[in-house]
Amino acid sequence: MVRKTILKAKNVNYDNSKVTLIDSSTDRDIQNKTATMCNELDINYIYRDTLRGYKAGSINDAIEEFKDEYQYILILDSDHRLKSSIFHDLIPIMENDPDLTFIQTPQYFHKQPNDHLSIAYSFQQHIFYKHICRGLCVNGSSYICGTNVLIKLEHLNEIGGMDESCITEDIATSFIFHSNGYKSLYIDKVYAEGLAPPSLSAYYGQQMRWSYGTFQNTKKVLNKFIKEPKSLKSLQWWEYIILNGSWYFIGVGIFIWLLYPIIVLLFNMKPLVLGYLNVPFYLFLIMIMSQTFTSFRERRYPLKELILAQGLFFSLFPVYTKAFIYGLLNKKLEFKVTPKKEVYKIQLKEILPQLTVIFLLIIAIIVGTYKVINGENTSTYPSIIFWASYSLIMLMIFMLYFYREDKNKYND
Known part of the structure; x- marks a missing residue:
């Protein structure tokens, strides 16, 4: 699965773009196989011997290694296979708007034949990415959604990297961006296709993590609202407190x-x-x-x-x-x-x-x-x-x- 994802990512071939795989596995055998595969495919391999910050920590460690070599980072989960046009379409939009910080694109999930869970899950995600995300964009409140997102590294460094304090680092980092005046954009065009949770246990675990992380972030949002009510526009507060903050209630x-x-x-x-x-x-x-x-x-x-x-x-x-x-x-x-x-x-x-x-x-x-x-x-x-x-x-x-x-x- 990971090899196919890497091969698709390498097909993007945009200027000085480079594929980097971040490995936090605690299994030595998996580490060795992954490192060997990355060497064969000629991509960067970063191994983390700590779970600090989990996914956010992994991204931040990678950014430290990049130094000032790159302008943008595209975050991609290991099962999402890219279309080669993504940089050619999105980077010009970034270049034309110096204030634009990130562009989020939809998560589209492959519907496995005879797997009714993957089809039902795809339907649930369709509601969010086809309708809710469009509305968020209108109010300048598009969220980072974990994968398929292009971020301007200069802006990410300015806020201190991804938020490592929240189990759902994507929504937490989005809030930091917006509350500091950065702009976001959602483009409803599929550039990558991923895999749905394969079983009920995986599905329940994912939903548990997402909802728990949302509650974590909502506390920060409310605290910020009390102390700095002018840090966001009224409609942005509505999106973070009422829409996102109350959804998992x-x-x-x-x-x-x-x-x-x-x-x-x-x-x-x-x-x-x-x-x-x-x-x-x-x-x-x-x-x-x-x-x-x-x-x-x-x-x-x-x-x-x-x-x-x-x-x-x-x-x-x-x-x-x-x-x-x-x-x-x-x-x-x-x-x-x-x-x-x-x-x-x-x-x-x-x-x-x-x-x-x-x-x-x-x-x-x-x-x-x-x-x-x-x-x-x-x-x-x-x-x-x-x-x-x-x-x-x-x-x-x-x-x-x-x-x-x-x-x-x-x-x-």
Whole structure:
């Protein structure tokens, strides 16, 4: 995988560009093989015997070795294979705007045949890179997204390099750039294609790291807002505090969403209603239909993958909630790179929260249906039962994927 990435990067061939591989592996055999490969392919090889700063530290160590030899650095994950036109397209844009600090391009993930997780994951990323990133760019708030980003080294050195204090160094460094008046740009053109997480364990690990890092950075953002409210424009503060800062709170939101019909149907809590309409539920349905329509139109995603994407999204509530609690308590989370091959098999106990909610939803639907049959609250309970049924179906789709596909990716 890495060899193919290097060969694609070497094809860029722009002026004095040079490919550098940064190796932080603790496995001596992997180190030797990687160093030999880099020598064969005639690229720079940097080995780090420390995990200081993790990915940010690796980039900063590489910058120290570059000295003043290069003007730009293109950060690329080991699985992302470049198109040769990237420098020819992006560097002239940088040259024409001395104040422009970085250009972020989309992460596009290869959809593996018969791997429904990779297709569903690609759909989830499509929403962010096709829609959210465009909006961020309008407000001058484009984020560095870990890979496929071109950065002006002079500006990166001026802020002291990548932020090593946050587990998601990309968003943290973006905030430092923006709060110091640097400009950013997002260009919605695919210049590299990568690999989606290969399994649920890899996917959950990635989402855990991203959400935890977001909570870490949000604390810094809020502190900066209190002390230096004029360091960003109002719309930039909105993007960092409300959009980015609150996004992974959605795990708690999903959990509340799942519990709401259970509490209403089992504990007789009065539901939130407006006439015969249950407003939150129907707004959610409108959002789902909107996502489905735009995804069909833009990327021709199969319906079953779109449904699986929703099921996976629902299943993330324990992951996001755990990240929220860890961030709140300042509990340290170990940095782990998202693996590109299958890792450990998720055990049944690790999806116990999802199984518990499934059980409670089934009971709630049965109890609610019994109440409606007996003439109790017939104006609102049917919509609450439908709400619970939809949530149950999404979680059951996740369980079906877990048993039929994810478990088959591992060798016992």
